[in-house]
Amino acid sequence: MATMDEQEQRRRRLTAWRGARRVLARVGADGTLGERLAALAADAPSVHDPDDWTDVYGGGVVADLERRTAHLLGMEAAAFFPTGTMAQQVALRCWAGRTGNATVALHPLSHPEVHEGGALGVVSGLRTAHPTSEPRLPDAEEIRDFPEPFGTLMLELPLRDARFVLPSWEELTAVVDAARERDAVVHFDGARLWECGPHFERALPEIAGLADSVYVSFYKSLDGLSGAVLAGPSTLVEEARVWRHRYGGQLFQQFPAALSALIGLERELPRLPSYVAHAKVVAGALAEGFAAAGVPWFRVHPEPPHTHQFQVWLPYGTEVLDEASVRQAEQTGVALFRRWFAGTGGAGLPPGVSFTEVTVGGAGLEWSAGDVRDAVVGFVGAVRGLSQSRGLA
Numbered sequence: 064m065a066t067m068d069e070q071e072q073r074r075r076r077l078t079a080w081r082g083a084r085r086v087l088a089r090v091g092a093d094g095t096l097g098e099r100l101a102a103l104a105a106d107a108p109s110v111h112d113p114d115d116w117t118d119v120y121g122g123g124v125v126a127d128l129e130r131r132t133a134h135l136l137g138m139e140a141a142a143f144f145p146t147g148t149m150a151q152q153v154a155l156r157c158w159a160g161r162t163g164n165a166t167v168a169l170h171p172l173s174h175p176e177v178h179e180g181g182a183l184g185v186v187s188g189l190r191t192a193h194p195t196s197e198p199r200l201p202d203a204e205e206i207r208d209f210p211e212p213f214g215t216l217m218l219e220l221p222l223r224d225a226r227f228v229l230p231s232w233e234e235l236t237a238v239v240d241a242a243r244e245r246d247a248v249v250h251f252d253g254a255r256l257w258e259c260g261p262h263f264e265r266a267l268p269e270i271a272g273l274a275d276s277v278y279v280s281f282y283k284s285l286d287g288l289s290g291a292v293l294a295g296p297s298t299l300v301e302e303a304r305v306w307r308h309r310y311g312g313q314l315f316q317q318f319p320a321a322l323s324a325l326i327g328l329e330r331e332l333p334r335l336p337s338y339v340a341h342a343k344v345v346a347g348a349l350a351e352g353f354a355a356a357g358v359p360w361f362r363v364h365p366e367p368p369h370t371h372q373f374q375v376w377l378p379y380g381t382e383v384l385d386e387a388s389v390r391q392a393e394q395t396g397v398a399l400f401r402r403w404f405a406g407t408g409g410a411g412l413p414p415g416v417s418f419t420e421v422t423v424g425g426a427g428l429e430w431s432a433g434d435v436r437d438a439v440v441g442f443v444g445a446v447r448g449l450s451q452s453r454g455l456a
Contacts, residue, residue, distance in 0.1 A: 086426050099288070128324050135332075137272050138277070138295055146290075151250075155187065162246075164247075173219045198222075212245070215250055227365070256271065279292050281328075286323075341427060350366060355440075376417070379417060383450055388401065397441065
């Protein structure tokens with residue numbers, strides 16, 4: 064539970080970000096209850112008939128969202144889940160039963176391994192295996208040469224904790240083919256699949272069609288309230304609905320989340336390619352700005368970004384970087400960065416280095432490369448001033 068001081072710091076950060084006249088992305092989750100409810104009520108009629116009945120254990124707007132998502136991904140069917148964690152666990156459990164092999168091959172930095180408390184094993188009785196520990200997805204040779212059998216290969220696109228990296232289209236198709244040669248099924252953790260098209264130069268149905276099943280999220284890139292969809296063959300999806308109920312995911316009503324997801328598909332999805340393109344401009348300008356400001360060491364990774372998200376690494380403590388970020392927003396109205404995190408030495412991040420995740424959204428399209436470089440100058444000045452005042456310079 065957050066302490067009172069932590070709560071006050073969070074309020075300060077939110078106030079600074081919300082009050083900034085210039086940000087790289089505005090996040091709906093930063094809004095107040097009243098703002099989010101008012102926005103949903105105003106926007107919902109543009110995507111669904113407001114005179115329709117609310118959903119009860121599915122149906123209605125939820126079924127509409129499932130049909131829409133299945134069509135967008137080129138899949139036979141889709142089922143709505145309250146969380147991506149649940150959707151993915153159910154998918155992998157269903158595939159284990161169908162293949163007769165409870166081992167899932169995946170990256171050690173993938174979401175189930177890092178952020179779910181070992182739930183695949185503890186809750187679902189699955190075993191995980193790691194074909195590679197490199198900060199990238201496994202390649203075809205690593206899949207072919209992996210010494211133990213597995214029933215499912217899970218690929219996270221992009222691999223967020225390895226800095227939002229994607230393979231090339233040729234590498235992705237090769238690793239899928241290698242899994243098929245081993246009679247394994249392929250599941251995509253596509254929480255951020257929506258923005259992968261520009262990197263692969265492929266449409267969503269072609270990307271999703273490489274896999275036997277795929278999960279997508281509605282709040283990470285589409286700014287929905289919550290929720291996810293598992294898409295795949297109709298027989299798998301019907302089985303997944305049974306397991307969804309067993310896992311406690313058969314909620315009485317979900318129309319707010321479903322409506323916000325439909326709004327995201329209508330408004331944000333078509334704009335994602337422009338965010339991805341501009342993220343390359345922002346990332347390049349950040350690197351130029353740090354170099355011009357004489358920062359002794361930094362990294363923007365990947366450069367250029369594969370999606371509209373990437374990481375920045377700097378050799379300072381998180382406390383100084385967080386404070387500099389907030390002060391810049393408070394004093395200048397420019398919010399360049401949000402939260403910073405300490406490196407642990409994993410995923411190629413050197414100890415003593417802090418990192419932040421940068422997202423370029425609609426608001427970021429207003430930034431020129433010069434705007435970014437100017438903001439870096441102000442940020443680095445704040446970092447140096449704080450470091451000197453605290454005897455860290």
